[in-house]
Amino acid sequence: MPDQRPEQSAEQSPFDLAEGDPFGPYTLPYGVFSTADTPGRRRIGVRFGRHVLDLGALPGALPAVVRAPHAELLAAPTLNPLLAAGRSVWQEVRAAIRAAVTDPAHRTAVTPLLRPLADVTLHLPFEVADYVDFYASEHHATNVGRIFRPNGAALPPNWKHLPIGYHGRSGTIVVTGTPVVRPNGQRKAPDDAAPTFGPSARLDIEAEVGFVVGTPSTLHEPVGLDGFRDHVFGVCLVNDWSARDIQAWEYVPLGPFLGKSFATSVSAWITPLDALDEARTQPPARDFPLLPYLDDSAGEAGGIDLRIEVSINGETVSRPPFSAMYWTAAQQLAHMTVNGASLRTGDLFASGTVSGPEPDQLGCLLELTQGKGPYLQDGDEVTLTAWAPGPDGARIGLGEVVGRVLPAPDLGR
Amino acid sequence: MPDQRPEQSAEQSPFDLAEGDPFGPYTLPYGVFSTADTPGRRRIGVRFGRHVLDLGALPGALPAVVRAPHAELLAAPTLNPLLAAGRSVWQEVRAAIRAAVTDPAHRTAVTPLLRPLADVTLHLPFEVADYVDFYASEHHATNVGRIFRPNGAALPPNWKHLPIGYHGRSGTIVVTGTPVVRPNGQRKAPDDAAPTFGPSARLDIEAEVGFVVGTPSTLHEPVGLDGFRDHVFGVCLVNDWSARDIQAWEYVPLGPFLGKSFATSVSAWITPLDALDEARTQPPARDFPLLPYLDDSAGEAGGIDLRIEVSINGETVSRPPFSAMYWTAAQQLAHMTVNGASLRTGDLFASGTVSGPEPDQLGCLLELTQGKGPYLQDGDEVTLTAWAPGPDGARIGLGEVVGRVLPAPDLGR
Structure with missing residues (x-):
């Protein structure tokens, strides 16, 4: 009919x-x-x-x-x-x-x-208060350390004692779909006599998982490991775009700044923490005893079995496993507040690049290409997706993060 | 009568x-x-x-x-x-x-x-959006470099090519008069086998000048040196409290985090930029040619003749001259946005510790005591004041910043 x-x-x-x-x-x-x-x-x-x-x-x-x-x-x-x-x-x-x-x-x-x-x-689903980025994958930190500091130890001596983190720029956090304009900046190769200015030639991605704070905390009152569920509302995907050449020249001694502050993309959907109960998993074994405020050997399993997929122009380039992260989000929250710093509604903290032990599990091009490139070209479109196992065989999705690279503006200088 | x-x-x-x-x-x-x-x-x-x-x-x-x-x-x-x-x-x-x-x-x-x-x-007179802290005093950076990295060059190779900065925590910016609770945290002396946890034993001040952004800027559109007056509303004093022991253990490779995120005090008064016209002064001669976006050799004098006074428990310990800063606030603003990062109303960027060339012009105890201490004791009250020359011999004041140190909470661990 x-x-x-x-x-x-x-x-x-x-x-x-x-x-x-x-x-x-x-x-x-x-x-x-x-x-x-x-x-x-x-x-x-x-x-x-x-x-x-x-x-x-x-x-x-x-x-x-x-x-x-x-x-x-x-x-x-x-x-x-x-x-x-x-x-x-x-x-x-x-x-x-x-x-x-x-x-x-x-x-x-x-x-x-x-x-x-x-x-x-x-x-953008919430107003971002403070944005903190961690560095919690041992595989990522080791790989990056070998590339950035070939003559030193891959991991700094503090790495296995505390979850290293730093504050990023909240005002340039953008929602999935927002184009990412290649940044201009200073860069200097080791052999150059002086820095030059121009479009980043080493534009990279970082596949990360972000945690969104709901309930604020009180100044001077640390949030312990067991406060994680009371304060964290949910989870999103994050692409922490990074200009490796700008970053390499600027980051000593006070950390990344313009190499990362031009754009950080987040998914449009915040998946509630409660949706990820079935995906809870034990983090990797720790090599050093942890101070009591970070010791999660008892209590709820702090890892999350999230399977991330990174694709560029529709082709899968990596499948980073979030379960491989050395430091958990609960440990990051406990560390971030142990000095008395308070949380605000809308604080976002991201895991740092998620990389697993295998060559097809790396969360950025720096690692995927062993520091040699190629990096992102103008017009490239990067997509992050992720899911976790749920009840009854269901999949629990995180919102995708898509971003397309646009050419750097010509600043005429 | x-x-x-x-x-x-x-x-x-x-x-x-x-x-x-x-x-x-x-x-x-x-x-x-x-x-x-x-x-x-x-x-x-x-x-x-x-x-x-x-x-x-x-x-x-x-x-x-x-x-x-x-x-x-x-x-x-x-x-x-x-x-x-x-x-x-x-x-x-x-x-x-x-x-x-x-x-x-x-x-x-x-x-x-x-x-x-x-x-x-x-x-607190305004809602702080992003907080950026610079490192713009050559005297401070040189002194700190000698103390923190005695075997390396005092200034990193990038220092005279760009104003080094990093993002700080907006959510713990407090107004003058707010007590400052000594933070707990991890610290590890070079000879210790493992880090220990407890109250910072090296709590310090940093006397800084802060710049408050009024007019926002557009993503992907850098604000040049000549945009400074259109975007910056005014000036405040900043005490960027720093726990040197926590900072020393955590800051490699991603910069300061918990050593500074527990409290940053600002004055209650924002002095309009227009009030400081008479105090404009040429910054020190630059040792290296600057890239065009930072080159302020033409145009308005970018320095400000602000005379800061630091006192502890009523006794003057230092008189840092803001006119000695190598990098100007206009250069900091141009640098911060040259990668396309946008400004929001309420962004605050601080100069970094203000130190002059003389031993009684240093802006933190780390420098004043050459790294040996003593640092702040519980109960100490620190006051920063500052003024600049104005028209007809008048003095232009910045609001004072006062903070008293309270003991660290006993976290029982």
Whole structure:
């Protein structure tokens, strides 16, 4: 009966997810979107399959499922109020959303709130407070140490005693899809007499996992290992774009600056920490005894079995395993606050480049090419994706991070 | 006639400033205050002598002087909206405030808006976006290099080619008067077999000058040397508290982290850049030719003749001259954005420790004691003050930064 609107009957229901879809009812990551009809109105949404559930409208559609006190949090234009609301609210809201998308009784009410992903524009989902970047992969740190400091020890002496980290630039954190303009800067090869200025010739990626702080902490009160779940809301993917030539010339003695501050891309979706319970795994054995504030030999397993994939122009170049990280996110949080520094809602801390032991598990081109290049060309598009094992064989997805390299501006100097 | 209310006749008028008062009509720095009767209500004020002019009330009191469009900016609870309004607004508002405090015709209207400094509580005057700390004193960098790296060159090879900087923690920037709790952390002497944990035994100060960004910039569009005045609103004093033992163990290879992230104190008053016109001075001669984006040999003199005084428990220990800084704030801003990184309203960048060539001009205890200590003891109170020459022999003051050291918390581990 070809006259009976075959387009509609062929169109899949939003509730019929593809086999293995990493954004099923066990994932439910949060983001911020707008639509073409009201481009200035940012709304919170949850990804479900190939659709976005309009969370701002959910309390009105399902008043018996979403409690009224949460309506204001879900109607905000960023995730920050929800992040600040604390773990018990996160759990309650998540349970309500899961009921909304899984209980057939709600299907009629929920269907109008589901918009195809293709019809929305995604935005940076939260206002970033402080951004800290760690250096937590032993494989990465060893490989980079050998390349940057060929005549010294690969790992600095502090590396296995504390998770090395540094502060990055919050103001240039951009959402997936934002083009990345090749930076200009100073660089100087060892044999050059003086530095020269121009576009970075060694533009690189760093595949990382980011942790988003929800509940703030109090100045002078460290957050211990067991405070991790109370303070961290969720997880995103991060591409910490790096200009290796600029970085190599500038980073001694105070660390990376312009080599990394031009852009840091994050996924549009924040996957709740609670979605990753099944993926918990023991971190690698530690070679040195840890000071008590970092000693996680008892308690919850701090590793996460996240499988990352890095592709450039559609071709997979690496599959870094997050489970191989020496330092866990809980250890990073404990370290970051042990001096009394406080956390704010919207703080983001990233793992550092994720690299595994194998040559096809390295998280940046510096390592993948053993320092020889080639690095990124103008026009290259880099995509990071990741998933973790979930309940019942489900996959738990992290939002993808895509960025395309645009040519450096000609500054005429 | 002792019965005729001698208290009142002895009380000085707010308009009778003491000889040499650095907060006269040429200074007029901005801050945020509250009062005991409405402690939750933060208001913008301008310091005038020993009083604070309530700026939120000024448009109502002097409608012919303060244009209506600016009333909303001045009624805000932080300086951020004023900072974002741009240079022409800053100049117009400043001219109106100067008229308000100098024209006798306005005295009756203005007097009720002047509150004694002793009656107000001062707050962090703006929401800090990104915080960057530079390392711009050749004397400081040389002295520290000799102490931290006795077997290497005092200055790293990049030092005279670019202003070295790094990102710090915005979330732990505190206003003057906030106690500074001694941080706990890891430290390891070279001869120790392993790091130990406990209160820093080498707590230090760093006397610095901070620059507050008003007008934001656009991603991918560098701000050149000549954009400095359009983007920078004003100047404050900064004490970048530093735990030298924690810093020494952690800072290779990615720079300072917990050794500095526990507290950074700033003055409560932001002195407008325009107040420092008379203090402009040529920076020291440069030893190497600079790349064009940093070359300030033509154009406005980039140095500022600010005379800083550091005192501990009331005793002056140093008088660092800001005019001796090798890199200027305009060069720092040009460098920070040359890779395309954007500025946000509320960005703060600090000069790095200000040290001059003489032994009584050093800006931290590490240098003042040649690395041998003693460092700060619990209970010590550190005060930074500074002034610059202004018109007609006037002094232009920066707000003081005071901080008292409290003992480290006992973390029981």
